Amino acid sequence: MRAVTIPEFGGPDVLRVAELPLPEPGEGQVRVRVAAATVNPTDTVLRAGMRGDPPGPEPWVPGTELSGVVDTVGEGVADWAAGERVVAATMPRSGHGAQAEYVVVPAEALARIPDDMGFAAAATIPMNGLTVRQAFDKLELPAGATLVVTGAAGAVGGYAVELGVRQGLRVIADAGPADEELVRRLGADVVVPRGAGMVAAIRAAAPEGVDGLIDAAVIGGPVLEAVRDGGRVAAVRPFDSDVERGITVDLVLVVDEMHEGEKLQELVDLAARGELTLRVARVLPVEEAAEAHRQLEAGGTRGRLVLSFDSSLV
Known part of the structure; x- marks a missing residue:
């Protein structure tokens, strides 16, 4: 072969x-x-x-x-x-x-x-879909909570935006000028510019800080300023910054999900219904x-x- x-x-x-x-x-x-x-x-x-x-x-x-x-x-x-x-x-x-x-x-x-x-x-579907599924399992955000997705135009970020909206979350997502239309089409409630002003823009949209964050762009420590005290972060790479204010950072390890055919089937079914792009x-x-x-x-x-x-x- x-x-x-x-x-x-x-x-x-x-x-x-x-x-x-x-x-x-x-x-x-x-x-x-x-x-x-x-x-x-x-x-x-x-x-x-x-x-x-x-x-x-x-x-x-x-x-x-x-x-x-x-x-x-x-x-x-x-x-x-x-x-x-x-x-x-x-x-x-x-x-x-x-x-x-x-x-x-x-x-x-x-x-x-x-x-x-x-x-x-x-x-x-499998790798990025299961990554995002695990991220939401770790974040445990209730409907109505506010979620930030970094790297929203990417493969992981795009799924995170769509699945977050589907779970009834208020989704704030970042995008460069060329990707803003795409991220809005994926369903983000608020789109903030990527780069140096991103955290300030998030804080303007959520003055008390957001409840959860999926760091698909691997920004790390600087983005913690957008998270409220006691909030949660799902990181797709090991976090190399100090974590304070009671914020919990969970590392997403998709290898733990790779035999989870039932979870993968749920993602396939969502895509078949047009709920996952x-x-x-x-x-x-x-x-x-x-x-x-x-x-x-x-x-x-x-x-x-x-x-x-x-x-x-x-």
């Missing part, structure tokens, strides 16, 4: 599409014929060798989310059958990543996707994985970059 591999750490040009042995599903596992797999910052960090120890046995295969069709099931799997359209998350550290023609995942990690949802769009920036053939990495690292991409293993399916 074809797979994107990292034969050595370095820039995008180290990536190679290689032939690897077909993986066999074990007990409780399902083998998926992959139609589409996303490229995200985790992949570029892995490729550059910034995670320290190697993620697993060579050759290393990046990718954390995929969509496709069930190919075969392992012993003890009764809820899935060959031919079903599915989406799932996986981690390169637990074996080969998502950017392969066939990937084996635990049966409980899968969710079904409807026939009218494209594979490329479906592949954008799936944004695909570009679909590239798997042979152009290096180009996808270059585009992502250049910045400014809105929506997800997706690698296609079968153009007839995407």
Whole structure:
């Protein structure tokens, strides 16, 4: 089978599409014929060798989310059958990543996707959707509370805005001039400018400070000034600043959600009903994985970059 591999750490040009042995599903596992797999910052960090120890046995295969069709099931799997359209998350550290023609995942990690949802769009749901779902579980904000979302135009931020609005929260979100219309369309109640004046603008909209904050832009300590005493923050990266005034900072670890197929199914169902916006920036053939990495690292991409293993399916 074809797979994107990292034969050595370095820039995008180290990536190679290689032939690897077909993986066999074990007990409780399902083998998926992959139609589409996303490229995200985790992949570029892995490729550059910034995670320290190697993620697993060579050759290393990046990718954390995929969509496709069930190919075969392992012993003890009764809820899935060959031919079903599915989406799932996986981690390169637990074996080969998502950017392969066939990937084996635990049966409980899968969710079904409807026939009218494209594979490329479906592949954008798992990682960021489950990240935001965990963030809201940690924040525990009641309806009517005020939430700030930083990085609202990004993949995590966009889902956070929409799901926050759906939960009855008053959502304040940041945006640059080029993204303001998008963030408003996602449903933000108040849009504040990114940059040095952001905290002051948030405080103008919420003078006593906000109840919760999802820091998708990884701003860190400076944004705490926008949070009220005793408020809560969900951070997608480790927080490196002192936390005072009774504010609680919870680190979101999406790896804890990767076998939560039921939660993933809820997100898929929301997207199918048009309550969650799936944004695909570009679909590239798997042979152009290096180009996808270059585009992502250049910045400014809105929506997800997706690698296609079968153009007839995407």
